[in-house]
Amino acid sequence: MTHLYDGKMAAIFDAMYQTFIDYDEEYQFYNNLIKENNCTTILEIGSGTGNLAKRFQGNHQDYIGLDYSLSMIAIAKERNKNCTFIHGDMRQFELEKPVDSILITGRSTSYLITNDDVNSTFDSIYKNLNKDGIVIFDFIDANRFIPFAKENQVIIHEATFEGIKYYRNSNWKTTLSDNFMLEWTAQYYTFKDDEKEIIADDFSTVRVFTLNEIQLFLYLNNFEIIKTIDRKTYAYDTYVIVARKKQKIDS
Template identity: 50%
Template sequence: MSLYGDLAKVYEAMYQTFINYKEEYIFYSDILKKYKKNNLLEIGSGTGHLAEYFTANDFEYTGLDLSEEMIEIAQLKMPQGKFLKGDMRQFKLEKQVESVLITGRTISYLVKNSDVNATFESINQNLNTGGIVCFDFIDAREFIPFIGKGQPITHEAAFDGMEYLRKSHWSLVLENGMDFKWESTYFKKTDNKWIELGQDNSIVRTFTINELEIFLELNQFKVKEIIAKKAYAFPTYVIVAEKIN
């Protein structure tokens, strides 16, 4: 089982209670407007929570995601929406875009350095010169010491008349970099009892600002802004970088 596979419907229900997507939209669309970008590719578009706002506000929007199940939900909600199945490490759009957006700490699935590099290389190839990439990441400096020897954590959500529960455990995995293992079990309340829906175990990467600056420079991007931003479970930063070549 995986959160973006068999549990995609649970993601769709729970995450819109964790994350205020309207606020997310305002935050990211303000950045795109500041750089005068009206068309965007969202990588890791998930179940289309942000897509709904971007398309309703006249942005020319395309979503890209690795998971068929996530895309299926997004496409059902927005039959006219443009969603492509693809891998951020290697993708080719028909036409270059003005901006690429990656939110919800989606780059934390790029555990290998070669995957991070390949992703920025692909983004570069699919962006106009002068185009921008804007992405968030979990801040290793603050989060890794916080996890320390392991943290149990629970998240509850009520959506559409249903109650959900996630019991998680975070533990450090330091073989390759500043990673952690996120083991989660998902439950739904039925007849006043918590019924297990499934489990998801992922290796999640955190980053330092410096290492991302290196990957960006290697792929001909110039950092324009670094913005501290709290997410529902993590300290994060958002980087905005411009393609210079």
């Protein structure tokens, strides 16, 4: 798993994404899917700094957040005094009691590098869902993103928050590995008094998926897809999947 969101990077991530993402719209998107499936209890995997948690809590919903980064959780707890956040790994976690719905947000699936990572995650989700519970998650579409990354190896994002202008200079390099992997090098900086000030450098290996891959992973892990949404986001073409837990059939 990545260390991208540890330490000071958690606060930088939080500041930049305040302008990248409309969290009110993001909340409405996920909440509509939750309501469509009559779910009342929610676990968000990749809850980050608690921006969606704030909306769920504000509407008095039964919500739990789970994240791999203690630094992100610290910010989330400060922002949401009455929410429950768990430090954990989506590949292996156990809730005190199962929930109706589990979300994996923010394209956190990108950090499931191996097939074992993917299968372990879906297995943990299956075990922590109520009967007929649903999982909702997004993933970067390999068929569109890999050609884009090859043609645009340097991508600059900028965001202004609380009077500070942040920049992220991303370099993407495709790898010829067993899966559809990319090496992501990012430099974070601001301009102060017309001088470029480097905040941090980061390197991550991430994975993108084809829709067919995801469909097969879900089938093999006893989930039935009930909705596939082609969704544009601020930087990537993604799919959002809604899938229902099925009863396991003994082989």
